[in-house]
Amino acid sequence: MVKPADYQPPYTVTPAMVSDIAEISEMMGRYTALAEQALTPRLRRANRIRSIQASLEIENNTLTLEQVTAVIEGKRILGHPREIQEVQNAFAAYEAMPTWRASEKHDFLAAHKTLMQSLVNEARHYRSGDVGIFRGEQLVHMAPPADRVPTLIANLLAWLKNTAEHPLVSSCICHYEIEFIHPFADGNGRIGRLWQTLILKHWKPILAYLPIESVVRDRQNDYYQSLALADQHADATPFIEFMLNAIKEAVEEAGTSDPVTDLVTDPVAALLKAISTNALSTKEIMQALNLSHRPTFRKNYLYPALQDSWIERTQPDTPTSPTQRYRLTRKGLTWLKP
Template structure:
């Protein structure tokens, strides 16, 4: 009897799939016109940065970009290796089939090369997932992993479910089985991207991981809710919501026209240009702009850029946090791309 993952098609799931299917048409048309190789690369770097940040990699987006460009970066060697591996894995997506165990193991070997002993192999021991000192999930015994993964991959190969739903279900089941000793989170997100790419090739460059990172606590809550119910439905609803948000953001980026240029003051334009694709704090921004008078910086540069949604805080709920940093919004990234060709 073939394995059937437990989940329910709720009205929320139906509505999300319909909304995504409607929005994906506009995204496809716009992306085919304006998703340049440079923008595809930038989106992929954002994806890698977000997926690794979820796993506590502390490198900034600017540092991740530098690593991928082959520049020297001051950072922990393991975190730098994680970036190199992730970029290689995402670049290899075109060569893999989502229902192939061989490809799955090859992807894990590439993603975790030099980071663990069992890279490219299912785990040989038990594993539990902890929050602090509390055990929140005990994965199935190691001796069951090969059969559980074989069942899951067979289901993926034969299911008639919509790929949007199938990708989310696979992602949850994969995290539940936790087939590897390490790297399960980033592998689950990578493989869902592969499943989405098979449905629409342009989704390989959609940074859903950025949306997940911005609502990371809800990601874990959705996994926990699915575990508690022994049913993937809460996680499917969560991931479809993040996917819809990512597609809508991408549509907004591509729909922006050159008219936005006229709305940028000279000071805000300079601020956007010095930020590039990184995350900087106030002092770093002032230094990059060559400013020493903080009130001038705030009144003419920072506050107008925030008010017009060219930049955003990394900690929006704590605007006065001493660790506050700033990054470009989708609108700001689009403007910068237009200025740099």
């Protein structure tokens, strides 16, 4: 049996990692000085909601950013009770992060309980049975036997407590190892992403409010492919490289975004002009904006406009309706025709 003090996760620090670490560190040095003023409480909350919605969407939660915002604000929405509970749990978990230490088993289990309360009977308890992860009908990962989970997690947390590795790298390793071990019957993806954010927060507190999960959601196929490659090679390196790139992308976006959230950003302004006095579908708006990449459109144009009430759905009770259209609110019309 490997003692916790002797455990070493399998990975290699590559030149690509070193380059990304240097770039992220340099960007954070420039960004952190501005972020305390730029990231107002309102923007921090908006970014947290984006993180929650993206992390849950990866797990097939269908609630939109607008609906997730409403749930967190205590409003009633039409949605599946389980999906609403997932949002409430995730928000509680992200809010509780300052009270948790990434290397403590008690906190790790408490986080799982918060994420999964009222959703599974085994919240806060390691799985008791063996499990395989499927994509469709294909088995893509067979997790270690259930009786090994306590030891594997103990080894991981002990390594995390004592490692001298850069937090950018150790956070990626921890995320991957949680997905590999698959310690719980459900909620492993959610807690893996949450725990990485917790580790990053202890390095740079402002990273707790950057929606890295949104980048992962938009690159979901690459996310799963990097996990599969790491499994195939029994080496976390491919996943670390992917996640560092995702973190870099999130920091880059934050550093180039307009920090004044009471003003209309350039993408939202373009969207308002494209819609004008009409009611348009997603396809029609994207055509008017000459956009073809749907994730970019949702993240930079549609979701911010909905969240700040510049536009509204013509069918708010059925947000995914194929006949859904978007129109300017009174606020949007006032901005368009001052």
